[in-house]
Amino acid sequence: xxxxxxxxxxxxxxxxxxxxxxxxxxxxxxxxxxxxxxxxxxxxxxxxxxxxxxxxxxxxxxxxxxxxxxxxxxxxxxxxxxxxxxxxxxxxxxxxxxxxxxxxxxxxxxxxxxxxxxxxxxxxxxxxxxxxxxxxxxxxxxxxxxxxxxxxxxxxxxxxxxxxxxxxxxxxxxxxxxxxxxxxxxxxxxxxxxxxxxxxxxxxxxxxxxxxxxxxxxxxxxxxxxxxxxxxxxxxxxxxxxxxxxxxxxxxxxxxxxxxxxxxxxxxxxxxxxxxxxxxxxxxxxxxxxxxxxxxxxxxxxxxxxxxxxxxxxxxxxxxxxxxxxxxxxxxxxxxxxxxxxxxxxxxxxxxxxxxxxxxxxxxxxxxxxxxxxxxxxxxxxxxxxxxxxxxxxxxxxxxxxxxxxx
Numbered sequence: 001x002x003x004x005x006x007x008x009x010x011x012x013x014x015x016x017x018x019x020x021x022x023x024x025x026x027x028x029x030x031x032x033x034x035x036x037x038x039x040x041x042x043x044x045x046x047x048x049x050x051x052x053x054x055x056x057x058x059x060x061x062x063x064x065x066x067x068x069x070x071x072x073x074x075x076x077x078x079x080x081x082x083x084x085x086x087x088x089x090x091x092x093x094x095x096x097x098x099x100x101x102x103x104x105x106x107x108x109x110x111x112x113x114x115x116x117x118x119x120x121x122x123x124x125x126x127x128x129x130x131x132x133x134x135x136x137x138x139x140x141x142x143x144x145x146x147x148x149x150x151x152x153x154x155x156x157x158x159x160x161x162x163x164x165x166x167x168x169x170x171x172x173x174x175x176x177x178x179x180x181x182x183x184x185x186x187x188x189x190x191x192x193x194x195x196x197x198x199x200x201x202x203x204x205x206x207x208x209x210x211x212x213x214x215x216x217x218x219x220x221x222x223x224x225x226x227x228x229x230x231x232x233x234x235x236x237x238x239x240x241x242x243x244x245x246x247x248x249x250x251x252x253x254x255x256x257x258x259x260x261x262x263x264x265x266x267x268x269x270x271x272x273x274x275x276x277x278x279x280x281x282x283x284x285x286x287x288x289x290x291x292x293x294x295x296x297x298x299x300x301x302x303x304x305x306x307x308x309x310x311x312x313x314x315x316x317x318x319x320x321x322x323x324x325x326x327x328x329x330x331x332x333x334x335x336x337x338x339x340x341x342x343x344x345x346x347x348x349x350x351x352x353x354x355x356x357x358x359x360x361x362x363x364x365x366x367x368x369x370x371x372x373x374x375x376x377x378x379x380x381x382x383x384x385x386x387x388x389x390x391x392x393x394x395x396x397x398x399x400x401x402x403x404x405x406x407x
Contacts, residue, residue: 013054020050020065023072024089027082042086049093056100064096112136119143125151129159132178133171140174148181153188161195176214183218193218200228200237209240216244220258229265235275238265239283246289263290263298271302271312280311292319303327308334313342320350322358329368332395333375337387340376344394351401362402369399 024046032039050068053061068089075085115134119142122128128151131143147156160182163175183192196218199211212232219227229241242265245258269275269283287295296319302312303324308331316324328350331343347365351358358365373395380388 016054016065017050020046020069023069024086027076027086030082031086038083042083042090045090046086046093049090049097052100053093053096058100060099061096064092067092108136112139115139116142119146122146125155125159129163129175132163132174133166133168137170140170141177144174144178145181148178148184151182153182153185153191156182157188157191164195164199172210176210180214180217189218189222197228200232205234205236208234208237212237212240213244213247216241217248220245220248224257224261227261229261235269235272235279235283238269239279239286242266242269242283243286246286259290260294260297263287263294266290267295267298267302267312267315270315271299271305271308273307273309275309280309284311284314287315295319296321296324300324300327303330308339310336310338310342313339313346316346317342317349320346322350322354322361325350325358325361326364326368329365329372331372332369332391333372333379337391340391344391344398347398348394351398358402366399366402369395369402373399 028039028043028046031042050065053065068091071092072085072089075088080088115131115136116139119128119131119139122131125147128143128147131139132147134140134143147160156178160175160179164172164179166172166175179192179195182188193215196211196215200208200215202208202211212229216227216229219229227241229238229245232238232241242262245262245265248258266283266287270280270287295315299312299315299319302308304327313328313331316328320328325347328343328346331339332347334340334343347369373392376388376392376395382389382392
């Protein structure tokens with residue numbers, strides 16, 4: 001659920017709770033007038049299932065609430081006592097609570113045990129493949145392991161190829177997991193890899209990314225020279241290739257080539273302003289799993305581009321070196337505030353780590369800082385824009401630090 005959807009849900013739930021409170025308040029007041037303890041108990045009795053039903057966003061919960069309101073209104077219409085009307089309101093909600101928190105989880109656990117036992121005893125690949133779409137994650141995982149590890153490619157590959165096109169994302173994920181395991185079989189590597197290559201070239205980003213994720217994990221086990229990742233132009237698929245490489249065991253072959261390729265793919269996604277914000281955010285999160293030296297090696301060449309993003313510059317907050325300062329300082333007066341701010345943050349971090357000693361790179365950094373500060377003042381005179389004024393103050397502080405004796 002997105003941030004906007006969560007806020008809308010919060011507003012809707014708040015309005016409904018207020019309406020229910022206003023409807024029940026007179027009866028609760030009547031019950032609690034002579035017996036405060038009973039009034040408190042009834043308040044809890046009507047509140048708990050109401051809040052649970054609305055916050056869980058299930059059809060059964062909303063249906064229980066509608067039934068509770070209907071029973072309560074009927075009881076009031078025929079003149080039943082306040083306590084009875086409140087009990088009728090609470091009854092459907094507590095039935096829902098008993099189902100949601102008690103009976104349904106119990107039935108799910110029993111079904112999971114039955115399915116796991118069936119998976120362990122099933123000798124047929126077609127029957128076993130049906131469990132790849134099971135609601136339980138342990139069942140899906142065990143079925144995928146058995147299909148990939150215990151069946152010959154000629155038996156498992158046809159059913160897994162079909163299941164990898166299923167409409168349910170969880171079933172497709174389990175099928176791809178089984179295909180990766182099947183690729184370890186001497187006769188399974190070639191057909192599985194050919195299938196993943198074909199799927200990774202799909203014009204649609206989602207199926208291509210799903211296949212690329214698995215293909216990269218196989219690349220990490222085999223020969224990276226044969227990887228198609230460097231030639232992929234679509235950001236979502238590049239991100240999937242990188243995620244696959246990072247998920248592979250160790251993400252390194254001793255030379256760092258796997259994580260280095262992942263860093264290059266992620267940096268290219270991060271450095272392109274036209275890429276969707278959500279994809280850049282996912283790439284930035286994935287970059288946290290890459291060693292710092294490889295992050296910097298992948299990001300540095302992109303600083304010379306005509307355009308950069310704040311996400312790319314943030315990489316230098318933790319990984320920047322003094323020699324990066326002059327290139328970073330070029331971006332302190334960019335037209336986009338978030339880029340300017342990220343550049344200043346990165347420079348502040350580099351200067352702080354270097355104890356204000358940038359050595360031979362200090363003069364170039366200061367010249368770029370001064371040029372950027374002058375351009376900011378040309379566009380935003382002092383007092384016109386608070387954000388620009390704040391940037392200028394920080395640039396001045398950086399310049400002063402670098403100009404100090406010994407800097």
